[in-house]
Every structure is written in structure tokens, then in C-alpha cells.
Amino acid sequence: xxxxxxxxxxxxxxxxxxxxxxxxxxxxxxxxxxxxxxxxxxxxxxxxxxxxxxxxxxxxxxxxxxxxxxxxxxxxxxxxxxxxxxxxxxxxxxxxxxxxxxxxxxxxxxxxxxxxxxxxxxxxxxxxxxxxxxxxxxxxxxxxxxxxxxxxxxxxxxxxxxxxxxxxxxxxxxxxxxxxxxxxxxxxxxxxxxxxxxxxxxxxxxxxxxxxxxxxxxxxxxxxxxxxxxxxxxxxxxxxxxxxxxxxxxxxxxxxxxxxxxxxxxxxxxxxxxxxxxxxxxxxxxxxxxxxxxxxxxxxxxxxxxxxxxxxxxxxxxxxxxxxxxxxxxxxxxxxxxxxxxxxxxxxxxxxxxxxxxxxxxxxxxxxxxxxxxxxxxxxxx
Amino acid sequence: xxxxxxxxxxxxxxxxxxxxxxxxxxxxxxxxxxxxxxxxxxxxxxxxxxxxxxxxxxxxxxxxxxxxxxxxxxxxxxxxxxxxxxxxxxxxxxxxxxxxxxxxxxxxxxxxxxxxxxxxxxxxxxxxxxxxxxxxxxxxxxxxxxxxxxxxxxxxxxxxxxxxxxxxxxxxxxxxxxxxxxxxxxxxxxxxxxxxxxxx
Amino acid sequence: xxxxxxxxxxxxxxxxxxxxxxxxxxxxxxxxxxxxxxxxxxxxxxxxxxxxxxxxxxxxxxxxxxxxxxxxxxxxxxxxxxxxxxxxxxxxxxxxxxxxxxxxxxxxxxxxxxxxxxxxxxxxxxxxxxxxxxxxxxxxxxxxxxxxxxxxxxxxxxxxxxxxxxxxxxxxxxxxxxxxxxxxxxxxxxxxxxxxxxxxxxxxxxxxxxxxxxxxxxxxxxxxxxxxxxxxxxxxxxxxxxxxxxxxxxxxxxxxxxxxxxxxxxxxxxxxxxxxxxxxxxxxxxxxxxxxxxxxxxxxxxxxxxxxxxxxxxxxxxxxxxxxxxxxxxxxxxxxxxxxxxxxxxxxxxxxxxxxx
Numbered sequence: 052x053x054x055x056x057x058x059x060x061x062x063x064x065x066x067x068x069x070x071x072x073x074x075x076x077x078x079x080x081x082x083x084x085x086x087x088x089x090x091x092x093x094x095x096x097x098x099x100x101x102x103x104x105x106x107x108x109x110x111x112x113x114x115x116x117x118x119x120x121x122x123x124x125x126x127x128x129x130x131x132x133x134x135x136x137x138x139x140x141x142x143x144x145x146x147x148x149x150x151x152x153x154x155x156x157x158x159x160x161x162x163x164x165x166x167x168x169x170x171x172x173x174x175x176x177x178x179x180x181x182x183x184x185x186x187x188x189x190x191x192x193x194x195x196x197x198x199x200x201x202x203x204x205x206x207x208x209x210x211x212x213x214x215x216x217x218x219x220x221x222x223x224x225x226x227x228x229x230x231x232x233x234x235x236x237x238x239x240x241x242x243x244x245x246x247x248x249x250x251x252x253x254x255x256x257x258x259x260x261x262x263x264x265x266x267x268x269x270x271x272x273x274x275x276x277x278x279x280x281x282x283x284x285x286x287x288x289x290x291x292x293x294x295x296x297x298x299x300x301x302x303x304x305x306x307x308x309x310x311x312x313x314x315x316x317x318x319x320x321x322x323x324x325x326x327x328x329x330x331x332x333x334x335x336x337x338x339x340x341x342x343x344x345x346x347x348x349x350x351x352x353x354x355x356x357x358x359x360x361x362x363x364x365x366x367x368x369x370x371x372x373x374x375x376x377x378x379x380x381x382x383x384x385x386x387x388x389x390x391x392x393x394x395x396x397x398x399x400x401x402x403x404x405x406x407x408x409x410x411x412x413x414x415x416x417x418x419x420x421x422x423x424x425x426x427x428x429x430x431x432x433x
Numbered sequence: 434x435x436x437x438x439x440x441x442x443x444x445x446x447x448x449x450x451x452x453x454x455x456x457x458x459x460x461x462x463x464x465x466x467x468x469x470x471x472x473x474x475x476x477x478x479x480x481x482x483x484x485x486x487x488x489x490x491x492x493x494x495x496x497x498x499x500x501x502x503x504x505x506x507x508x509x510x511x512x513x514x515x516x517x518x519x520x521x522x523x524x525x526x527x528x529x530x531x532x533x534x535x536x537x538x539x540x541x542x543x544x545x546x547x548x549x550x551x552x553x554x555x556x557x558x559x560x561x562x563x564x565x566x567x568x569x570x571x572x573x574x575x576x577x578x579x580x581x582x583x584x585x586x587x588x589x590x591x592x593x594x595x596x597x598x599x600x601x602x603x604x605x606x607x608x609x610x611x612x613x614x615x616x617x618x619x620x621x622x623x624x625x626x627x628x629x630x631x632x633x
Numbered sequence: 634x635x636x637x638x639x640x641x642x643x644x645x646x647x648x649x650x651x652x653x654x655x656x657x658x659x660x661x662x663x664x665x666x667x668x669x670x671x672x673x674x675x676x677x678x679x680x681x682x683x684x685x686x687x688x689x690x691x692x693x694x695x696x697x698x699x700x701x702x703x704x705x706x707x708x709x710x711x712x713x714x715x716x717x718x719x720x721x722x723x724x725x726x727x728x729x730x731x732x733x734x735x736x737x738x739x740x741x742x743x744x745x746x747x748x749x750x751x752x753x754x755x756x757x758x759x760x761x762x763x764x765x766x767x768x769x770x771x772x773x774x775x776x777x778x779x780x781x782x783x784x785x786x787x788x789x790x791x792x793x794x795x796x797x798x799x800x801x802x803x804x805x806x807x808x809x810x811x812x813x814x815x816x817x818x819x820x821x822x823x824x825x826x827x828x829x830x831x832x833x834x835x836x837x838x839x840x841x842x843x844x845x846x847x848x849x850x851x852x853x854x855x856x857x858x859x860x861x862x863x864x865x866x867x868x869x870x871x872x873x874x875x876x877x878x879x880x881x882x883x884x885x886x887x888x889x890x891x892x893x894x895x896x897x898x899x900x901x902x903x904x905x906x907x908x909x910x911x912x913x914x915x916x917x918x919x920x921x922x923x924x925x926x927x928x929x930x931x932x933x934x935x936x937x938x939x940x941x942x943x944x945x946x947x948x949x950x951x952x953x954x955x956x957x958x959x960x961x962x963x964x965x966x967x968x969x970x971x972x973x974x975x976x977x978x979x980x981x982x983x984x985x986x987x988x989x990x
Contacts (some may be wrong), residue, residue: 185959
């Protein structure tokens with residue numbers, strides 16, 4: 052609760068009414084088509100009711116009509132800012148179900164692509180957060196850096212946003228001959244840009260005033276609601292699926308898990324959530340450097356099955372999306388089409404805890420809190 | 434009181450640092466390229482509009498089956514014996530006339546799943562991305578190189594051939610039935626040779 | 634003076650007055666507003682590593698002209714349930730409030746719109762009309778968001794007038810005059826006579842004054858930034874929170890009036906800071922005209938110096954806009970009442986004591 056608690060207004064003799072303000076589906080700051088119904092008393096929020104479903108595209112029902120390899124372009128489109136990770140999770144689930152061993156080169160390339168995608172996704176999150184709060188320049192700097200990552204993806208698989216690159220059992224193309232050189236150049240150019248972003252936005256006094264002590268998420272609340280990813284780590288709890296439930300070749304790399312420390316306010320406030328993402332970009336750079344130096348040779352298409360017909364059974368696999376724990380639950384009945392594909396989206400869980408974060412703060416803080424939890428509507432609505 | 438002065442000083446100081454960053458960027462050359470007078474150089478694996486080389490297409494329907502959005506429509510007609518359709522560039526002999534090969538680019542999701550199953554690599558993605566149209570129907574591209582009359586002609590040829598074959602088959606069957614009906618009168622009955630008669 | 638020269642030229646009082654009052658408007662402010670809109674876009678673009686308008690004219694010079702044509706031909710939408718009189722009058726009031734301030738500003742030693750003795754008070758009073766215009770715009774729009782924006786804008790402008798007035802009071806105490814023309818004439822000769830460096834006093838008084846003058850300049854610059862509703866104080870027009878604030882419902886030429894009035898206001902406050910602290914139209918190094926013996930060159934040089942100083946401060950305003958995020962409303966008010974006002978009181982007291990020496 053902030054210092055603007057409701058008791059003050061209840062004690063006065065004036066009759067006040069609550070107003071319902073609608074931050075509608077079309078709004079420059081709700082990241083996507085999200086409708087927030089705010090019940091406010093003056094400037095202070097009493098309740099927030101999020102209305103979702105404006106982007107529902109029947110992904111899970113659609114999967115039941117398609118063959119397993121055809122589902123991959125659809126998994127891209129769920130969380131469109133972190134497409135590589137969606138494909139990664141799905142391919143991992145199918146490989147565990149069909150008990151396929153992929154070559155090590157494939158694992159390394161998947162990790163490199165995943166971490167590059169994590170940096171790109173965090174750049175969008177940080178840039179748009181600054182833009183919501185009125186700092187227009189870091190937005191463009193972040194997007195300029197993101198363009199270089201998208202160029203790397205473009206030379207590998209031909210697409211900038213929705214890749215269809217990570218297939219069941221391998222990859223669609225091997226790395227482009229220029230890829231490693233361009234990635235090394237990118238890493239060299241990107242580290243000073245992170246420092247520039249810190250100078251311009253992270254340590255700016257006005258930004259700290261807007262985000263410190265706002266939208267505090269205590270650890271117990273976060274764990275009770277099932278929040279994961281940078282939002283949980285910012286509250287001070289060290290939980291990362293890459294280290295606590297390792298998949299692929301993440302156990303071979305040396306990297307740290309940044310957590311929020313309450314440096315500029317309470318632990319778990321918006322500034323912590325923002326800063327954890329900045330630190331995570333640096334850690335991803337470390338992983339990419341190590342992976343590029345030690346990547347083995349091999350054939351990336353050797354383990355791809357001709358026809359994907361998994362045995363009967365079901366499996367649940369989880370990976371660490373840039374937004375949290377992305378889970379795939381696949382039930383197969385032995386035929387070419389799945390019987391059920393269920394996706395556990397991290398942003399959906401974060402929307403559940405969102406009203407708790409907003410109570411007691413001001414209308415302008417809603418924008419700050421929404422930007423800091425970093426949701427993508429494509430993932431919530433599927 | 435100490436916090437008060439510290440806040441004030443920090444506010445001023447961080448603003449000045451931010452201003453230094455922005456000022457430095459005034460002199461960095463812009464990263465924008467001025468489309469459409471300057472077009473970006475696209476990489477070789479770029480995935481934009483599809484192209485089908487009909488000389489190589491054998492009409493196997495693999496690409497249409499692989500497409501997740503069903504945007505490829507293929508209809509084929511079997512060729513009658515004696516017709517020479519030529520060979521594809523990797524030596525396969527073609528046996529089907531492809532009379533319809535429509536790709537609806539309004540539905541295509543540019544995922545590239547149709548390129549991999551093609552046995553002759555006749556369908557592939559080019560780097561053409563400026564093909565907007567005013568009417569949605571203009572985005573249905575027809576790749577078949579046969580003229581409309583030729584398509585009707587091929588279909589007619591096949592149907593006539595089928596009818597002829599049916600007629601021949603019917604005539605042959607009738608003849609066989611006639612022969613079979615006339616056969617039992619002239620054929621001798623052979624006695625059964627087995628050693629089971631001694632048991633009785 | 635310009636008025637006398639024109640009177641001698643034409644022989645008619647009315648014609649001379651007419652020309653003198655229209656000159657700043659047409660010769661200076663309107664072209665400046667056009668240029669400032671373009672400059673904002675180009676400056677912001679180059680700070681963000683991009684190019685800005687490039688297609689209209691050479692490197693986008695004619696962009697604002699194109700914008701004006703576009704705004705002229707737009708349909709003038711008036712929502713149904715609004716208060717028509719207030720809705721139509723509000724942009725005019727904002728426009729008048731911004732442009733009328735130019736009457737008292739000396740552009741050079743030769744030209745001043747109106748040489749009134751109460752220049753500073755006049756300017757502060759007339760820019761207060763803008764508050765009434767904004768409130769009218771917000772109320773008459775019949776829109777919850779506009780009303781919120783207008784309330785916040787009114788609170789902001791009224792609060793930030795106080796530090797402005799304190800610093801102006803400080804200058805008045807030191808120099809003893811309210812007229813902007815006299816203030817500029819006072820800071821004559823070279824740049825060490827500028828008020829920011831202590832003014833035309835000599836000795837210990839001058840050295841002691843310097844830190845207070847610098848602080849005063851910062852305070853008045855910040856508070857006038859808030860009066861013009863520029864970032865970091867642009868809550869009334871915050872796009873991402875209130876979709877445009879009090880001018881959401883305006884379209885076409887009325888919106889253009891708000892727009893142009895904002896840029897004119899920016900120049901007006903930059904000009905005031907330049908006159909109060911940085912010598913107005915005086916050159917820092919002496920006049921070329923004087924050394925060469927061509928006295929007619931001097932007013933032109935003065936005009937050139939005045940515009941450069943004004944444009945420099947406008948550039949700093951744009952620079953700040955593209956660097957900083959925005960304040961929240963209660964933080965904005967806290968900043969004014971808890972930081973700027975106590976500081977300006979203390980400075981006022983101390984400068985008063987020093988002036989007594």
C-alpha cells in the first residue's frame with residue numbers, strides 16, 4: 052500500500068463517488084489490446100479489472116487440426132516478441148515425447164538463438180517502458196540495437212519476426228557463414244549501449260521517482276500466484292528454469308541470475324523489475340559469447356524425422372521465456388495430429404496478480420506498473 | 434535535511450548526464466535508410482513471395498499438404514499414354530498435367546514449409562515483397578503455364594481415354610464371359626487322383 | 634526608435650502604430666513558429682539517430698508549410714454536447730496569451746513593440762491568460778480525459794508562476810527597473826556586465842552575486858519550462874496517459890492555434906530568460922558596426938544576438954524534452970512547492986542582503 056491509502060477520504064464528511072475509468076482496448080500504453088476497467092476515487096485506484104480476449108485466435112483448437120510440424124508457425128505467433136523461445140519449448144516437448152536425440156550443434160545453436168531473442172525481447176520491454184513514461188529517446192536506441200539482432204535472424208532463416216526455424220528434431224537451416232562474425236561484432240557494439248541506456252534512463256532521478264516504491268510485489272504473493280521469470284526474480288527470489296530445471300545445454304555455461312535488491316526503493320518495485328531485465332541482457336551476452344566459442348560441428352537436419360508420429364502419451368515441458376515460465380502440455384493419441392495442445396503462458400499468470408499490484412496507487416502509476424510487468428497480449432489470449 | 438540536498442543534487446546531476454548522452458548522439462550519423470529511393474540489401478535466404486517453376490513441377494501435391502493454412506490449390510490430370518510431358522531438371526519424367534496451381538498470398542503465412550517437401554525444388558521463396566494489390570482477389574496467383582483451352586483439352590483427352598479404356602475393358606470382359614459360357618461343353622472332366630478311397 | 638522612424642517616414646501616427654504592432658507578429662513570430670516545429674522534429678530525429686522529415690523540400694524544410702495546409706483543410710469537428718462559445722473561444726485565448734507577450738520584448742535597441750515602464754508585470758499578467766484558455770478548452774470538450782488534463786494544467790501553471798515571480802522580484806530588487814528595455818540597456822558593453830555574472834556592479838558585490846544568479850537562472854528556466862507545458866512537465870499533453878489532454882477534441886485550425894501558441898510561448902520565455910540574465914540584445918564582444926563606423930549596422934547586430942540567444946534557449950528546451958521522462962502530477966507539485974519555492978525564497982533573501990551592501 053502506498054501512502055495514499057483510502058482511510059483519509061473515508062473519514063471526511065464530504066460524499067465522494069467512485070468513478071469508473073476505462074483504459075480501453077485502444078490505448079497507447081496498454082501493450083496490445085487490453086481493456087483495463089479502473090475504479091478510482093479521485094486519483095487513487097480502488098480496483099482494476101482487466102478484460103482480455105481481444106486477441107484470441109483459437110490457437111489450441113487449431114492445433115488439433117494440423118500435423119505436428121505445421122503447428123510451429125502457429126507457436127511463433129503466440130508471443131510474437133520471443134518467437135524463438137516458443138518454438139524451442141514446443142520442439143523440446145515433442146522431442147521428449149518421441150525420445151529423439153538431437154545433435155549437440157543443434158542444441159548450441161538453439162541456445163544462441165534463444166538468448167539473442169531474449170535480448171531482443173527485453174529491448175522492446177525496456178524501450179516501450181521508457182516511451183510510456185515520456186522518455187522517447189531510449190525507445191529508439193533500443194530499437195536500433197534490436198534491428199541488428201533481427202538482421203542476424205534474417206540472414207539465418209529469412210524472417211525477422213516469425214521464424215519457423217526450430218523444428219522437431221533439429222533446425223530448418225544451418226548457420227549462415229557470416230553469422231558468427233556478425234554476432235561477435237554485435238556483442239562488441241552492444242555492451243557500451245547498455246551503459247548508455249543506464250545513463251539515460253535507469254539512473255535518471257525522474258525515472259527513479261516514477262518507478263521506485265511503485266507496484267511492490269512481495270515474494271509470498273508472487274509465489275502464491277505462480278508468477279515466474281524476471282517479475283519473480285525482481286522480488287528477490289532466485290528462481291530460473293535454466294539453472295533450477297536445466298534443459299538443452301544450459302548447464303555447460305557460466306552465468307549469473309540477477310535478482311532485485313531494492314536498491315532504489317522496496318524490493319520488488321517497478322524499478323527492480325526494470326533493472327533485472329537490464330542485467331539479464333548482460334548475462335545473455337555472456338552465454339552467447341561462451342556458446343559461440345565452443346560450438347561443435349555437425350549436421351543440423353540429421354535427426355529430423357520424416358513423418359512426426361509420436362507414440363501415445365502426454366508430456367509437459369517448461370522453458371524460461373523472457374517473460375517467465377512457458378509450459379507446453381501435449382496429449383498425443385498416436386496419430387499425425389495432436390489430441391490436445393495446452394500452453395501455459397507466463398503473461399496470463401502475471402495478469403492475475405496485476406490488480407494486487409495497482410491497489411492504492413494513482414492512475415499515472417497504472418501505466419508504470421503495466422509497463423514493468425511486460426505482458427504480451429498474444430500470449431495471454433493465444 | 435541531508436536527504437533533501439542529496440535528492441536535489443542527484444536530480445541535477447543525472448539530468449546533466451542524460452543530456453550529455455543525447456548531445457553526443459546529435460553527431461552520430463543516422464541509421465535510417467531512405468526507402469524507396471534506397472532499398473535495403475536483402476539476404477539470400479530471405480522469405481518473401483513464393484515462385485513456382487512449372488517446368489519442374491510433377492504435381493505430387495506435397496507442398497499443398499505441408500501448408501498449414503491451405504493456401505495452395507492443385508489439380509492434376511493424368512496424361513494418356515503416348516503423350517510426352519518432358520523431364521524435370523533433375524531427370525524425373527513427368528506423368529501428370531497440372532491444370533490448376535493457385536497460391537492465395539492473402540492466406541500464405543510465409544513459413545516456408547512448402548519448400549522443403551518438394552522433390553524437384555520447383556517451389557521456392559523469392560525476395561519480392563512489394564506486391565500489394567487493391568483487390569483481394571488479385572492476390573491469388575496462378576502459376577500454370579498451359580492456356581485455358583489446353584487445360585480443358587487435356588482434361589477432355591483424359592476423359593475420352595478413360596471412356597475408351599472402360600469400353601475396351603467392358604468389351605474384353607464380355608468376350609471373356611462369352612468364352613467361359615461356351616467352354617464347359619468342350620472341356621474333358623479329369624478324374625480326381627487321391628488315395629483316400631481305400632480308407633472307406 | 635522604430636516608431637519615431639516610421640512616423641517620420643509616413644507622417645501618420647496610425648499607420649506607424651499599425652506597422653509597429655504587426656511587425657513582430659508577421660516578420661518574426663509566425664516564421665519562427667514554422668521554423669521551430671521543423672527544428673523540433675529535426676533535432677529530435679538527429680538525437681535519436683534517425684533523419685526526420687526529408688521529403689518535403691530540401692531535407693524537409695517545407696514540412697511545416699505542408700502541415701499548415703493539412704490542418705487548414707481538415708474538417709472542423711465540434712462534438713455535440715460541448716459548450717460552443719467556450720469551445721470556440723478557448724484556442725483564441727491561448728493564442729492571445731502567448732502572442733501578446735511579444736509586445737513588451739525588445740528585439741533590438743531600435744525596435745520594441747511598446748516601451749512601457751511595467752514590461753515584466755505586463756508579460757507575467759498576459760501569459761496568465763493561458764490558464765483561462767486551457768480551463769475553457771478542457772471543460773468545453775465534454776470529455777473526462779480532457780477535463781483531467783485541463784485541471785492538471787491549470788494547477789501546474791498557477792503553481793509554477795510563483796518561483797518565476799520570485800526570481801523576477803530578485804532581478805527587480807537588484808536593478809530597480811521593471812522595463813525590459815532598460816534592463817537590456819543596463820547590461821551593456823561586454824559579457825561580464827551580464828546579470829548572470831553579477832551585473833554592472835563592481836567589486837565584492839558582483840563576485841558574491843554570481844552563484845545566486847546562476848541558481849536563479851536555473852530556477853526561472855525550470856519554472857518557465859513548466860509554464861509552457863514542456864517535458865518533463867508535460868502532464869497536460871501526455872500522450873501515453875491521457876491521449877492528448879486538453880486539446881484532444883480539437884481539429885483543424887483550432888488545433889493549429891494551440892500548437893503555434895505553444896511554440897511562440899517557448900520563444901517568449903526563452904527571450905525573457907535571455908533578457909533577464911544574459912544581456913538581452915547586447916553583444917558579448919562589442920559591436921562590429923561601432924568599430925567600423927557604420928552605426929546603422931548596430932541594430933541589425935543586436936537583433937541577430939537576441940535571436941541567437943533566444944534560439945539557443947529554445948534548443949535547450951527541446952534537448953531536455955527528448956532526454957527526460959515525465960513527472961507524475963503529485964511529484965510535479967511537490968517539486969514546485971517543496972524545492973523551487975523554498976530555494977527561491979532563500980535566494981531572494983540573500984540577494985536582497987547583498988544588494989544592500
